[in-house]
Amino acid sequence: WQNPDRPVADLGELGDRARAVLAGNDLGTMVTAAPDLYPHMWSWDAAFVASGLSTVDVPRALAEMSSLLAAQWHSGMIPHIVFSDAPGYFPGVDRWRTAGVSPEGVSSSGICQPPVHATLVRRIVERAAARGGQDAQAAEDFARSTVPQWIRWHEWLRSARAADGSGLVTVYHGWESGMDNSPRFDGPYSRVHPGELEPFQRTDTRIVEDASQRPSDEEYARYLWLVQQMADVRFDDARLPGAVDFQVKDVFMSAVLAAANEDLAVLAEDYGHGGEAAQLREWAAEFREGVDSTVDPETGLARDRDVLTGEWIGLPTIAGFAPLVSSTDPLLRARQSELIDGPDWTGDPRLAFPLPASTSTRYPELRPRQYWRGPVWPVMNWYLASALRRHGDEERYGRWREASLDQLMEGHFGEYYEPFTGEPLGSWDQSWTAAVALEWLD
Numbered sequence: 001w002q003n004p005d006r007p008v009a010d011l012g013e014l015g016d017r018a019r020a021v022l023a024g025n026d027l028g029t030m031v032t033a034a035p036d037l038y039p040h041m042w043s044w045d046a047a048f049v050a051s052g053l054s055t056v057d058v059p060r061a062l063a064e065m066s067s068l069l070a071a072q073w074h075s076g077m078i079p080h081i082v083f084s085d086a087p088g089y090f091p092g093v094d095r096w097r098t099a100g101v102s103p104e105g106v107s108s109s110g111i112c113q114p115p116v117h118a119t120l121v122r123r124i125v126e127r128a129a130a131r132g133g134q135d136a137q138a139a140e141d142f143a144r145s146t147v148p149q150w151i152r153w154h155e156w157l158r159s160a161r162a163a164d165g166s167g168l169v170t171v172y173h174g175w176e177s178g179m180d181n182s183p184r185f186d187g188p189y190s191r192v193h194p195g196e197l198e199p200f201q202r203t204d205t206r207i208v209e210d211a212s213q214r215p216s217d218e219e220y221a222r223y224l225w226l227v228q229q230m231a232d233v234r235f236d237d238a239r240l241p242g243a244v245d246f247q248v249k250d251v252f253m254s255a256v257l258a259a260a261n262e263d264l265a266v267l268a269e270d271y272g273h274g275g276e277a278a279q280l281r282e283w284a285a286e287f288r289e290g291v292d293s294t295v296d297p298e299t300g301l302a303r304d305r306d307v308l309t310g311e312w313i314g315l316p317t318i319a320g321f322a323p324l325v326s327s328t329d330p331l332l333r334a335r336q337s338e339l340i341d342g343p344d345w346t347g348d349p350r351l352a353f354p355l356p357a358s359t360s361t362r363y364p365e366l367r368p369r370q371y372w373r374g375p376v377w378p379v380m381n382w383y384l385a386s387a388l389r390r391h392g393d394e395e396r397y398g399r400w401r402e403a404s405l406d407q408l409m410e411g412h413f414g415e416y417y418e419p420f421t422g423e424p425l426g427s428w429d430q431s432w433t434a435a436v437a438l439e440w441l442d
């Protein structure tokens, strides 16, 4: 892969271009996840985007989070897509059949995504506080008024998705994990047999013309079948367990929630909701322990579990490093850190940049160009690196920062990258990629 047209001259230009990508994708009250492929707001994308934006414009970053919160369901769920008026994405709001279920005036999907929000809100608030003046005031006002909504979001996750006290969050769709077609879900999806499905036309493969970079049509049929099953019970949390053919304890999402509970406890204490902080810390511990308990002693990787069959899912994907996000066990952290430096991951000498791919590059089923089956995702690398740093690992953070900036200098802000050639894949000008470029540069 040789970049013909867009190499970036220096880090200053990288920052300018990243800011231009976010400005170009900004509809005013939401930054779309990508210009053509994803012309709406995605829940976890919005949190990363807001964090990146806060390096430039704190009020705009807070407005992004407010737009997302405005779509919160009465149950407390924050939906995975908030739809803009732009056409061209499938499945759109009509296919979701959320009208009458979502709050009045809200146009959204009916499922959720990983709860990175509180972690990134805390980051934005701390960044703004360090700046002082109006930014600090705006962030403080935002935190004070929205902490209860974030708490409701976490309460919903605990009660609707992890009431069993396992410290592991159930997802009813691969889309909820954010890693849609990761091989982690192949087993559970192989047991989803679409029945009579309303006909559909995909739009993603019209935009990403090389279909091998996207999930297959067979996979999409299963995705749509699950949407239909959930819509048929009107996304009623109590009825989902009896209605949906896909139920997985998602270890990575659980780690995200453990970390976010810690962050929300800090925000709750600082901004007038100290009474709830102890509960949030209890949940943080519960999910932290839940994640640690899934680690396969042989491979050292954390595992998902198929709720419907009881089987562990122990494939070598990036989700196996969930403990690096949440664990406080020094031995486990040391083992995972060593693993991620090793030849199956960032130590593979064939890599264009020493960064972890979404699936081990030694995995026989690796698909280096296909979405969550192998490519390197800049957003994941930043999220994981910031978790490493928070646990004191400045050294690895520094290495990944350098490699990530090298990777991004080709200038397309790709959604994901081919691990061995560094070719940008999927969408270009992807918002969360631009956002993490700004975070690395900050």
Ligand code: 2M8
Residues within 6 Å of the ligand: 033, 038, 042, 043, 044, 045, 080, 175, 177, 178, 179, 180, 204
């Ligand atoms: C991808 O997912 C959407 C469905 O939610 C899609 O393929 O249409 C995933 O990478 C997801 O994690 C991400 O939030 C979304 C927008 O960037 O795209």
